[in-house]
Amino acid sequence: MKEAYQGSCLCAAVSYLLLTPPKAVSHCHCSQCRKSHGAAFASYGSVPRNSLRILRGASNIKAYASSPTVMREFCTECGSSLFWSRSQGEFADWVSIALGTLDTPFLPRKQKHLHLECAAPWHAPSAPTLTPG
Ligand SMILES: [Zn+2]
Ligand SMILES: [Zn+2]
16 A cells, blocks of 8 residues: 655645655755745655645645746745746656645655755754765
8 A cells, every 4th residue: 555645834725645755855955945945945855746636725826937947836825835846858747845844754765955055054053064076
């Protein structure tokens, strides 16, 4: 039996189900992710788009095109960042889930940090070190 993962936004207007565990878990430090999440970095895990089911609040989801090919979806009621997706390229049929919105406990096997060169300087206490090369 496959595990399903459930998540919701801060106000709980939106809730969703993932039919597969999130893959390619990453913590992105780029300035767009920092602003979009209001945080030091954004944590995402990806699932094929057909593994994401919106259980409630589909009409509360708004998409913002942060670049010509990137959509960031959020709750119009509370502003929670929910999903990130790209309209072109290899992963166009995948959607990245903002892991902070997951309600089901989830332990990724692997995870990585992206765009550490843009990391917020005030995140210094536990800033991961850049690997040379
Ligand atoms: Zn909400
Ligand atoms: Zn980013």
